Amino acid sequence: MKIAVCIKQVPGTAQVEIDPETGTLKRDGASTKMNPFDLYAIETAMRIKEAAGAELTAVTMGPPQAEAVLREAFMMGADRAVLLSDRRFGGADVLATGYTLSQGLRAAGNFDLIVCGRQTTDGDTAQVGAELAEFLGIPHVTNVCAICEIAQDAIVADIDWPLQTARCRLPFPCLITVDKNIFEPRLPSFKLKLATAGQPITRIGMDDLPDKNEKHYGLSGSPTRVKRIFPPEAKGERIVWSGNDAPADKLHQLLTAHKFLQQL
Amino acid sequence: MSAHIAIIREKATDPEKLAALCPFGAIECHSDGTLEINSGCRMCRICVKNGGGAFELVEDDAEPPIDKSQWRGVAVVAELVEGRIHPVTFELLGKAGELAGKVGQPTICMLAGHNIKPLANELLSYGADEVVCYDAPELENFLIEPYTNALTDFINFRRPAVVLVGGTQSGRSLAPRAAARFRTGLTADCTFLDISPDTDLEQIRPAYGGNIMAHIGTPNRRPQFATVRYKIFPIPPKREPNGKVTMRTLAAAQLKSAVAILAATEKSRETGIEEADVLIAAGRGVKRPEDLSMLEKLAGLLNGRLASTRALVEAGWCNPKMQIGLSGRTVKPKLIITCGVSGAIQFAAGMNGSELIVAINSDPDAPIFKIADVAIVDDIYRIVPELIAKIETGAAAK
Ligand SMILES: Cc1cc2nc3c(=O)[nH]c(=O)nc-3n(C[C@H](O)[C@H](O)[C@H](O)COP(=O)(O)OP(=O)(O)OC[C@H]3O[C@@H](n4cnc5c(N)ncnc54)[C@H](O)[C@@H]3O)c2cc1C
Numbered sequence: 001m002k003i004a005v006c007i008k009q010v011p012g013t014a015q016v017e018i019d020p021e022t023g024t025l026k027r028d029g030a031s032t033k034m035n036p037f038d039l040y041a042i043e044t045a046m047r048i049k050e051a052a053g054a055e056l057t058a059v060t061m062g063p064p065q066a067e068a069v070l071r072e073a074f075m076m077g078a079d080r081a082v083l084l085s086d087r088r089f090g091g092a093d094v095l096a097t098g099y100t101l102s103q104g105l106r107a108a109g110n111f112d113l114i115v116c117g118r119q120t121t122d123g124d125t126a127q128v129g130a131e132l133a134e135f136l137g138i139p140h141v142t143n144v145c146a147i148c149e150i151a152q153d154a155i156v157a158d159i160d161w162p163l164q165t166a167r168c169r170l171p172f173p174c175l176i177t178v179d180k181n182i183f184e185p186r187l188p189s190f191k192l193k194l195a196t197a198g199q200p201i202t203r204i205g206m207d208d209l210p211d212k213n214e215k216h217y218g219l220s221g222s223p224t225r226v227k228r229i230f231p232p233e234a235k236g237e238r239i240v241w242s243g244n245d246a247p248a249d250k251l252h253q254l255l256t257a258h259k260f261l262q263q264l
Numbered sequence: 265m266s267a268h269i270a271i272i273r274e275k276a277t278d279p280e281k282l283a284a285l286c287p288f289g290a291i292e293c294h295s296d297g298t299l300e301i302n303s304g305c306r307m308c309r310i311c312v313k314n315g316g317g318a319f320e321l322v323e324d325d326a327e328p329p330i331d332k333s334q335w336r337g338v339a340v341v342a343e344l345v346e347g348r349i350h351p352v353t354f355e356l357l358g359k360a361g362e363l364a365g366k367v368g369q370p371t372i373c374m375l376a377g378h379n380i381k382p383l384a385n386e387l388l389s390y391g392a393d394e395v396v397c398y399d400a401p402e403l404e405n406f407l408i409e410p411y412t413n414a415l416t417d418f419i420n421f422r423r424p425a426v427v428l429v430g431g432t433q434s435g436r437s438l439a440p441r442a443a444a445r446f447r448t449g450l451t452a453d454c455t456f457l458d459i460s461p462d463t464d465l466e467q468i469r470p471a472y473g474g475n476i477m478a479h480i481g482t483p484n485r486r487p488q489f490a491t492v493r494y495k496i497f498p499i500p501p502k503r504e505p506n507g508k509v510t511m512r513t514l515a516a517a518q519l520k521s522a523v524a525i526l527a528a529t530e531k532s533r534e535t536g537i538e539e540a541d542v543l544i545a546a547g548r549g550v551k552r553p554e555d556l557s558m559l560e561k562l563a564g565l566l567n568g569r570l571a572s573t574r575a576l577v578e579a580g581w582c583n584p585k586m587q588i589g590l591s592g593r594t595v596k597p598k599l600i601i602t603c604g605v606s607g608a609i610q611f612a613a614g615m616n617g618s619e620l621i622v623a624i625n626s627d628p629d630a631p632i633f634k635i636a637d638v639a640i641v642d643d644i645y646r647i648v649p650e651l652i653a654k655i656e657t658g659a660a661a662k
């Protein structure tokens with residue numbers, strides 16, 4: 001069996017702020033890390049690999065530096081790694097990302113199972129997995145919370161719905177996106193770090209993909225445009241009441257004004 | 265649409281400073297001082313705006329413009345939960361009606377399921393001009409392929425300019441699948457939507473965990489997909505149903521799914537603190553476990569729930585399910601009143617997205633006051649009983 005896990009490098013912190021003067025993002029340095037949700041995807045893929053025997057390939061699309069997350073995947077047990085990197089992939093929105101990943105996966109081999117994280121902490125859309133499945137023409141399910149069985153030709157998994165847990169059987173090839181809490185991600189192993197230090201990473205650029213039309217990638221292949229970014233609306237003026245202000249009275253008025261006492 | 269950022273060498277006099285402009289680290293500064301834009305570029309154009317002319321946006325061989333007049337109407341994909349319409353659908357119909365009204369186009373709703381015809385009227389009464397129904401036993405449960413096929417048929421049938429989908433679990437699976445099929449844009453979790461006269465959708469959504477807002481457009485594709493989470497827009501007032509219901513059928517092959525549902529286990533129906541609109545959060549300022557009943561009472565009067573900090577869970581006074589925070593639940597109620605809570609970062613992280621934060625704490629320097637909208641520097645044992653009494657007399661007076 002061949003499994004691919006899609007992982008992404010994201011900014012090291014979500015604590016970005018916009019400088020009100022210059023309109024630029026203030027980030028603490030250029031630190032990056034593996035998208036935390038993708039750790040669960042790798043762990044899930046590893047559990048399946050360990051249970052059923054499989055070759056695990058970690059795939060990422062990103063700048064050359066994104067190699068770091070592939071190294072981390074090696075340290076968690078991935079066998080192969082693919083870096084989809086090309087200047088012409090830059091500026092990709094969900095559609096172009098899903099498409100590029102689908103092309104990269106086609107170029108990298110025939111996968112029976114593709115595992116994605118639930119969402120990223122920067123893009124934060126939770127949509128790439130489903131778009132990728134559509135481009136590959138395979139079924140998908142999201143929010144997988146347990147793996148029940150790996151059969152010869154299918155996977156049986158539990159889906160966490162708001163009101164119920166549904167057990168589903170998906171034939172290979174298929175794509176799943178996993179919830180956090182499915183398994184506790186293992187820590188990168190120092191032993192594997194040493195063992196995989198020289199492990200080659202397959203680099204795939206646009207010219208290595210089946211579809212070489214550059215209009216389908218990166219910004220050119222992205223139907224959405226970011227028109228502007230700006231800081232969220234600041235909270236209104238803070239109100240402070242203490243002892244002499246009859247705070248209980250005022251709070252009562254406030255709750256009434258905001259219609260919180262309406263049902264009475 | 266094609267464009268890229270060009271680097272104007274003569275103006276790139278301070279390459280390192282220019283490279284630092286990029287929030288995505290996509291401007292690389294080589295050791296020889298030359299700059300390069302790598303694949304991390306998101307085209308946010310911050311560098312164009314703030315780079316003093318060193319970066320220019322170059323629009324190359326732009327895609328031929330599509331004929332937008334061929335796409336009309338604002339569509340909503342209805343969502344069902346256990347045979348009932350999910351309220352997010354009504355919220356979206358309200359917004360769709362507003363947008364459609366601005367451009368003088370119809371509000372259309374797509375409904376897929378089994379034995380659903382009686383529900384169509386309800387959708388009409390929330391503002392749909394037409395409800396297009398797909399009724400088949402195979403659509404009883406949400407399965408990705410038949411649902412995507414139904415939505416595909418609907419889009420080809422009505423050619424709406426905009427498709428709004430609830431940002432629910434199934435909506436976040438269906439919308440991207442269909443958007444990919446139509447090679448069009450999808451903006452997730454929009455918190456603000458507007459429309460321009462040429463039916464371009466103006467979408468605003470939070471990114472980076474709400475730390476920044478992004479204004480996103482889909483200038484040259486149709487339909488324009490957007491998902492919106494539950495409880496972002498208000499439910500519109502009901503009206504007399506005024507519109508038509510159209511039935512559509514799908515070919516048998518279109519209704520097949522490779523995914524088989526083997527079993528479904530109901531979860532316990534107990535709603536968590538995440539679902540409550542109003543929360544009263546108890547902290548260590550509460551001196552004895554029996555004093556929690558006073559906060560419980562206040563919660564009841566406000567139609568809310570009692571929640572707590574970890575301190576009270578550790579003390580065994582509160583159930584772990586009531587814990588807000590990093591190691592507890594993340595909540596976003598309309599109102600939270602914290603009582604005797606210091607506002608430690610691990611607690612605040614789980615509730616600072618609440619709409620209205622009222623904090624009662626006797627210590628004027630308590631960190632909770634930094635995130636509170638209303639800071640009450642006082643003793644909970646004074647304020648809470650007084651407030652309860654006022655609410656009760658207020659109610660009695662009615
Ligand atoms: C890894 C980690 C994870 C954690 N996760 C969580 C988490 O998920 N959720 C969580 O809650 N905590 C969490 N904590 C614990 C957190 O750091 C705080 O210790 C805890 O939130 C404090 O709870 P508190 O506000 O109830 O108590 P305290 O910090 O003791 O604050 C009590 C407050 O009550 C005020 N007060 C006292 N008497 C009165 C009165 N009569 N009237 C008005 N005010 C009064 C005091 O001025 C004080 O500010 C975590 C800690 C760690 C290390």
Ligand SMILES: Nc1ncnc2c1ncn2[C@@H]1O[C@H](COP(=O)(O)O)[C@@H](O)[C@H]1O
Pocket residue numbers: 006007008035037038041059060061062097101115116117118119120121123124125126127128129
């Ligand atoms: N650039 C990328 N490279 C590889 N996988 C990605 C990339 N972007 C998103 N993904 C995958 O898609 C999931 C959802 O991402 P998103 O839609 O951005 O929230 C992630 O958890 C990853 O598994």
